Amino acid sequence: MIETNLVRRTAADDIADMLRCWMRGGIMGPGDRLPAERELAVILGVGRITLRAALAELQAEGYLDVRRGARGGNFVTALDRPFRRWLNTMRRDLPGLHDLVDFRIGVERQLATLATRRATSDDLRQLTAAVVEMSEAGDAEGHRRAEHEFHQALAAAAGSDRMAHAAADARGEMFISMRPRSDRKGRERSLRIHVDLLRAIQNGDERAAAD
Template sequence: MLWGLRPLEPKAAHGLAVDLLQRQIHSGLLLPDERLPAERQLSDQFGISRVTLREALRVLETNRYISVRRGAQGGAFVSDADRLGQMARRRIARAPAASMRVVEYLVVNQSAAARFAALRRGPADLKKMREALALMRDAPDAARRKQAETLFLLAVADSAQNPLLSRGVEDAIAELFLPFETAPEDGSVTAALAAYQALLAALEAESPGDADRAMEMVNARFWGAIRQITRSAA
C-alpha cells in the first residue's frame, strides 16, 4: 500500500536560486547592503541562464530582500539592516509557534553535533572556529557578529562529520531568520562571546560533556531571542 500520497511539487530552477540566496540572507552570511555578483557572473556560478537568474532576483526584489540598481556601479544589493531586522521580527511574531519548533530542532541537532564534534574535530575545523571567533570579537556591527556566529556554528556542525546533522543545523539556521541583535545595550555581546569561547575550549579539549553544556548556553540565547521578540510583539 502506498502511504501519504501527495502531488509532487517540482521546484523550478529560479525557485532554487531564490531559496539559496534567501537562506544566506536569513542566516546572516549575506550582509545588509552587500552587493551580489553581477548577473552574468552569478548565473554562471549557479549553472543557470541569465534570464532564469533574473527571475529569481525579481522574486527577491518583490519580497524586499534585495533592491536592484542599474549603471556601472549598479547591481543587486541586499536590503539594509533595518528592513531585514523588521522582516525577521515580523516573521517570528507572525508565527511564534513555528519559530519555536525550529529552535527546538536546532537545539536537538546542534547539541548532538557539539558532542560528536568534540571527538571528531580536526585541526582544520578548530582553525575555522578560531577565525570565526576572531571575526565575532572584532565585528564592527551586529550584522557582522551574526555572520560570525553562523560561521562558527556551521563549522561546529561540519566537524561532527555527519552530513545529515550538518544539513539539519544549516536548514534550521536558515529557516530561523533571527534579527541581528535583540538587545544591543546589555551585556549580551560579551555573554555570547564567552559561550562560544567555552564551546571552542571544550572542543579543543575533546570533552563531549563540556561541549554539550557550552552549547546549552548558546542555545539558551536562541530561546531568549525568540522569547523577547514574541513578548515585545504582544
C-alpha cells in the same frame, strides 16, 4: 477522487528560497553585494533567465536592492521588511515557532557533539580564528561574518554534510541574521557563547559542547 490545491513551484522559486536562506541565516548580510548575474548563475547551476526571476521576487519582497552604475548590482537590504513579515507569521503560529526552535537546538547540539569527537588540529585552528575575529569585530556586520565563519568551521569539524545542511536550513528559517548584535552587550553575549563552545570542543567535553 482526491482534489488538491498544490501550488506549482518553479526553478526560480527554489533559487529564491535558497537565497532567502542565505540572507536569513547570516551567510550574507545587510550591505553585501551578490556576485554578478553570470557568476551567480554558474554557482547555482541555473540559467540567467531563471536567476533573474528569482532576484526579481526577492527585490519585490524587500530582500534585495538594485543599484545602477559601475559599482551597481544586487545588494542585501537591512532586511527590516522581510523580518517584520517573518515575525508576524511566527506570532500567528507559535507552535510552529516552538517546533522550529526545538529542531534548531537539536541539530546544533548534535553538530557540536560530533565536532567534539572529530575535530582535527586544523579544525580547532579555524574555530579559534573565527572566535578571535568575532572578538575583534567592531560592529554588527563584522560580528555576523565572524559568526558565520565559526559555524562553517563547526560544520566542517563535525564531518556531516547532512547535519550541516540541516543546521544551515534551521538558521535560515529562524531568521538568525536579525539576532540583536547591533548593541555591544548583545555581541559580548554571543562571543561568550562561542568561546564556551570552543573551549568545550578543545577539551573534548561533549556534555558542555551540547549545552
